[in-house]
Amino acid sequence: MRWILGRIGLFAVTCAVLLAVNRVVTDNIRVDIVSLLVLCGLYATLAVSLNLINGITGQFSIGHAGFYAVGAYVGGAWTMLMRPALEKSLPILHTGTQIGDHLNLLIALVLGTVCAGLTGLLVGLPSLRLRGDYLAIVTLGFGEVIRIVILNTDAVGGPRGFTPITELVNNHGIPLFWVYGLLVVVVLFSRNLLKSAQGLKFLAVREDEIAADAMGVNTTKVKVTAFVIGSAFAGAAGVLYAHCQTGITPDSFDMNTSIIITTMVVLGGTGSISGSLLAGMVLTALPELLRNDFIKEYRMVIFSTLLVVFMLTRPQGIFGHREIALPRFLRRLGKKGESTP
Amino acid sequence: MQEFVQNLIYGVETGAIYALIALGYTMVYGVLRLINFAHGDVYMIGAFVGFFACTQWLPFKDLSQHPEAATLNVLLAIVTLFLAMLICALLGIVIERFAYRPLRNGFRNADAHFWGFVAALPLTAFVGAMTTTKRQGAFLAVGVIVGFALRPAMAYLSKKIKPSSSRLNALITAIGVSLVLENGGINVFGADPKFIPDILPKRQISLLGIEFDSSRVVILIVAAVLMATLRYIVLYTRPGKAMRAISHDIDAAKLMGINTDRVIAFTFALGASLAGAGGFMVAAFTNIKVVPLFGLQPGLKAFVAAVLGGAGNIPGAALGGLIMGVVESLVASKYPQWRDAVAFILLIVILLVRPAGLLGKNTAEKV
Numbered sequence: 001m002r003w004i005l006g007r008i009g010l011f012a013v014t015c016a017v018l019l020a021v022n023r024v025v026t027d028n029i030r031v032d033i034v035s036l037l038v039l040c041g042l043y044a045t046l047a048v049s050l051n052l053i054n055g056i057t058g059q060f061s062i063g064h065a066g067f068y069a070v071g072a073y074v075g076g077a078w079t080m081l082m083r084p085a086l087e088k089s090l091p092i093l094h095t096g097t098q099i100g101d102h103l104n105l106l107i108a109l110v111l112g113t114v115c116a117g118l119t120g121l122l123v124g125l126p127s128l129r130l131r132g133d134y135l136a137i138v139t140l141g142f143g144e145v146i147r148i149v150i151l152n153t154d155a156v157g158g159p160r161g162f163t164p165i166t167e168l169v170n171n172h173g174i175p176l177f178w179v180y181g182l183l184v185v186v187v188l189f190s191r192n193l194l195k196s197a198q199g200l201k202f203l204a205v206r207e208d209e210i211a212a213d214a215m216g217v218n219t220t221k222v223k224v225t226a227f228v229i230g231s232a233f234a235g236a237a238g239v240l241y242a243h244c245q246t247g248i249t250p251d252s253f254d255m256n257t258s259i260i261i262t263t264m265v266v267l268g269g270t271g272s273i274s275g276s277l278l279a280g281m282v283l284t285a286l287p288e289l290l291r292n293d294f295i296k297e298y299r300m301v302i303f304s305t306l307l308v309v310f311m312l313t314r315p316q317g318i319f320g321h322r323e324i325a326l327p328r329f330l331r332r333l334g335k336k337g338e339s340t341p
Numbered sequence: 342m343q344e345f346v347q348n349l350i351y352g353v354e355t356g357a358i359y360a361l362i363a364l365g366y367t368m369v370y371g372v373l374r375l376i377n378f379a380h381g382d383v384y385m386i387g388a389f390v391g392f393f394a395c396t397q398w399l400p401f402k403d404l405s406q407h408p409e410a411a412t413l414n415v416l417l418a419i420v421t422l423f424l425a426m427l428i429c430a431l432l433g434i435v436i437e438r439f440a441y442r443p444l445r446n447g448f449r450n451a452d453a454h455f456w457g458f459v460a461a462l463p464l465t466a467f468v469g470a471m472t473t474t475k476r477q478g479a480f481l482a483v484g485v486i487v488g489f490a491l492r493p494a495m496a497y498l499s500k501k502i503k504p505s506s507s508r509l510n511a512l513i514t515a516i517g518v519s520l521v522l523e524n525g526g527i528n529v530f531g532a533d534p535k536f537i538p539d540i541l542p543k544r545q546i547s548l549l550g551i552e553f554d555s556s557r558v559v560i561l562i563v564a565a566v567l568m569a570t571l572r573y574i575v576l577y578t579r580p581g582k583a584m585r586a587i588s589h590d591i592d593a594a595k596l597m598g599i600n601t602d603r604v605i606a607f608t609f610a611l612g613a614s615l616a617g618a619g620g621f622m623v624a625a626f627t628n629i630k631v632v633p634l635f636g637l638q639p640g641l642k643a644f645v646a647a648v649l650g651g652a653g654n655i656p657g658a659a660l661g662g663l664i665m666g667v668v669e670s671l672v673a674s675k676y677p678q679w680r681d682a683v684a685f686i687l688l689i690v691i692l693l694v695r696p697a698g699l700l701g702k703n704t705a706e707k708v
Contacts, residue, residue, distance in 0.1 A: 060509065126693050132508060133376055137648050138692055141685035148682035255641070259516055266513045301528055304520030309460050311514045312443045312452070313495070315507065 014184060022177040034176065036288055038244050040281045041179035042237050047264035047280035048186045048273055049233035054262065055271035056194065057226035058206025059128070060136040063143025064261045067231035069253035070119045071112035071238025073150055076162045076248060078108040081155075105178060109239050116235020117228050119146070124227035128220065131209075143258050151250040161249030162242075175244045182240060183277075186233050190273045202226055206271070267310065269317030279318060346551050348674045349667060354557045356666020357564035361619035362643030363650070363658040364571060365433075365612025371588040371653035372608050373445070374508070378515035379436055381640015382522035383613045386432055387425045387620025388631045389530055394421040395537045395625065404542060411542045418540055418625070422563070422618055429617025433609035440518045442602065444511055453495035460495070461487040526633030534630035541626070556626035563622060567615055568659055575655060580607050588653060638681070642669075645688045651701025660699060 026034060046064060053061045083104060127138040156162045193199040201222050204212035213219050242248050264283050268275030287303055362384055369377040395401055399417050402410035443452040544555040575581040583604040586594040595601050623639075624631045646665040650657025665684055673680040691699065 054509065062512075127689070130692060130696055133370075133374070133652070134648065134692060134696065136376075136512070137645065138689055141645065141688050145682050145685050145689070148679065152678050262509075263513055263516065266509050270507070270509060298528060300524035301521065304517050304524055305459055308440060308514055308517035308521060309456050311510060311517060312440070312448055312456065315444070315510045 015181070018177050018181055018184075021180075025176055035244070036285060038175045038179050038240075040284045041176070041183050042241050042244075043261070043264065043284040044277045044280035045179070045183045045186050045237040046234055046261045047268065047276040048183070048190055049230045049237070050261050051265050051268070051271070051273060051276040052190055052193075052202075052233075053226050053230040054265050055269075055276065056190070056199070056206065057202045057223060058209075059223060059226065060132055061139040061227070061230070062136050062262045063123075063139035063141070063146075063258050064230075064234050065253040065255070065257035066123075066139075066143035066146035067116045067120055067234040068238040068241070068257065069146055069150060069250070070231075071116040071235025072242040072248050072253070073156050073162060073238075074115040074235070075108040075112040075239030076242040077156060078111050079104060079243065080162070083107075105239075105243060108243065109178075109182075109236055112239035113232045113236045116238065117232030119235075120228040120231025121224065123231075124224045128223045128227060140255065140258065143253075144255060147250050147253050150253075157249075159250065161247050161251075163247040175240070179240050179244070182233075182236055187273060187277060189229075189233075194273070263307065267307075267317055269319035272317065272319040272323055274323045275317055275319035343551055344674070345671075347553065348670050350551070350553050350557065352667035352670030353663060354560050354666070355670055356663035357561050358619045358623055358639065358662075359643045359646045359666050360659040360662025361564050361567065361615045362639060363647040363662045364568070364655060365616050366644050366647040367650070367653055367655060367658035368584070368608050368612045370647065371655075372584060372591070372605055373441070373511075374653075375441065375511050376515060376644065377436075377441075377609075377612075378512070378640075378644075379440075379518040379522055380612065380616055381636035381643070382519050382526070383429050383432055383436075383636070384616040384620040384640060385526060385631075385633060385636035386522070387429045387617030388624035388635050389526070389535075389620075390425040390428050390617065391421055391621035391624050392535050392537050392631050394424055395540055398424075401538075401540050404539060408542075414540050414542075421625075422621055425617040425621040426614035427617075429620075430610035430614040433613025434606050436518055436613075437606050437609040440514055441511070442605075444514055446602075454492055457491035457495040461491050523633050523637070530633055532633060534632050536628065536630060537625045554626075560622050560626055563618065567618055571611065571615065572655070574611065580604060584608055642684045645684050648698055649688055649691055651698030654698065654700045657698055657700035664699075 025037070029037075046068060050061065050064045053059050123139070123142045127135060127142065130138055150156060151159055193202065201212070201217045204215065204217055205219050205222050209219055212222075241252075245252075260283065261280075264279040265276050267283065268277070268279030287299055362380065365380050365383070366377060369375055369380070399421060401414055401417055404411065404414065439452060439455050443449065443456075541556060541559070545552055546555055546558065575584060583594065583599045584607070586597065586599060587601055587604055591601060620636070623629060624635070629635075642665060643662065646661035647658045648661070649665060650659070650661030665687065668687055669680060669683055672683045695701075
């Protein structure tokens with residue numbers, strides 16, 4: 001009982017903090033910085049969710065943008081096509097009020113997450129029979145196929161793109177709240193998974209698939225589960241992306257997006273949740289920060305050169321398999337002076 | 342029927358180009374188990390070498406004004422082909438030496454020197470952009486100073502870096518190199534599209550009622566000759582034998598006294614020169630625009646073709662390229678909007694049915 005109350009309290013406190021931060025930030029900070037913060041949060045979410053597949057389960061997926069796209073388009077379709085149809089019979093879906101906006105976004109989130117998860121299942125079931133580079137190229141292929149299918153679907157605008165509502169999110173400055181709320185959920189989910197007995201199975205598959213199989217782990221099930229969860233979270237990020245941008249086009253989800261997400265995971269240290277989080281934020285912000293007048297022409301060259309140099313000089317990523325966690329950090333501060341074994 | 346055959350011929354020609362690029366992918370994959378993502382950009386460099394050779398470096402004559410210069414132009418085109426191959430081969434060697442070898446053998450002192458200077462470039466660009474163009478001397482001086490300052494730092498770092506065997510790492514490095522080439526290309530060549538003028542006399546060939554361009558035949562013949570040469574090199578020469586040995590078992594090859602690093606560099610040079618030849622021919626004979634992202638789509642499709650035929654398998658890559666070209670051309674003639682998807686759908690289907698590719702061998706997993 002106390003545990004449940006504690007969790008509910010924690011949830012309420014997190015929500016309150018996020019809402020307060022959201023209010024303060026949207027009221028006081030420049031719009032472009034806010035949208036950069038939103039993007040940082042989204043890419044951090046994507047990186048942490050891909051880390052579930054690539055880092056924790058040790059698979060090799062480089063087509064994450066496909067699931068991101070599924071989420072974005074399903075979320076967009078709800079808000080643009082389905083909600084207006086349902087609005088007449090269900091007045092609670094009417095936008096413009098706090099509750100209506102949040103409720104709509106919540107429904108879009110649920111739909112987008114479920115659809116992206118199902119797509120992940122569809123893609124994962126056949127392709128997870130493959131290993132290593134072959135799996136990588138098949139996921140890349142699926143990502144491109146998803147994009148091209150969207151490109152050729154007229155109902156969602158085809159190549160012209162799809163323009164989801166902006167009034168929904170811009171009225172009350174909702175984006176930061178939802179984006180960082182999602183980020184918190186993904187991070188907590190990954191962390192708790194790692195600490196649980198289920199999570200040990202994921203790690204076992206990463207370390208040695210054959211040995212895990214011999215120990216009675218259903219490796220296929222574990223791999224598909226990781227894939228579905230990772231894609232579902234990517235879908236949720238996609239829904240938020242669609243609602244934070246003025247419009248989405250299939251080009252927003254091309255191969256480069258997939259590759260940049262993979263880069264974030266590797267750069268942060270495969271398997272490290274905090275590493276993916278940090279790398280996701282830094283890699284999103286870095287090209288923008290380089291966008292000053294002096295070097296904007298060369299920013300992409302600089303960015304890619306730094307990437308290669310970093311990969312060569314620190315192959316294990318920023319953190320390797322390790323995490324930065326607040327409790328341990330505090331403990332280490334307390335232990336200062338003692339010799340650590 | 343006539344249209345079908347025409348599309349088939351276009352498909353074979355596209356497929357020949359895919360095969361040329363795919364061979365480079367598959368050879369590198371064979372010896373290193375590395376997806377060399379930068380390979381498509383080497384193809385792009387081949388096209389740009391062709392462009393500069395045809396417009397600036399070599400005395401090509403405009404055929405509409407000097408029709409008698411056809412022979413000269415053909416000779417110069419051959420020179421350009423070899424030039425593109427040579428420059429791309431050198432580029433391939435440089436990429437292997439400074440990006441993939443440090444990953445494989447550990448970051449050595451020599452790499453620290455190179456990358457110290459490369460890392461100094463952005464800093465120099467930063468300073469240089471702040472000064473006016475008149476002070477390029479200061480710009481250079483700062484670059485040299487920063488480069489020298491970074492060298493010991495990198496060298497110090499290099500002592501602590503262990504070689505990495507992670508596949509993801511190699512992949513990201515390859516992607517990084519590809520991004521460097523693409524974005525560097527945008528800075529150096531400019532993003533505006535460039536076209537190679539018609540350098541060879543064009544003729545419509547009519548065979549059994551089917552019409553096609555003579556230039557497409559040229560592409561096919563040159564590609565076939567190059568592939569035959571490659572087959573000869575791989576099967577009947579000592580470096581080729583060494584390549585096959587490394588692809589079989591790199592550690593055993595080392596123990597047999599093969600200088601693996603040199604042979605791997607040779608492999609990169611071979612693959613890159615084929616891609617360079619392909620890039621030049623496509624740019625020169627199909628009136629396609631040459632931009633820094635020229636190699637992105639063909640590179641990706643060629644890689645898919647390599648996997649289709651069985652990664653690491655040389656005849657497989659050629660076969661995969663041809664199949665890919667033909668299928669793509671046939672589908673594109675009916676449903677042009679699915680042109681880019683068909684490659685991946687084909688790949689997914691084949692890999693799910695035959696996970697090792699068409700000609701690849703299924704290897705049992707050992708414990």
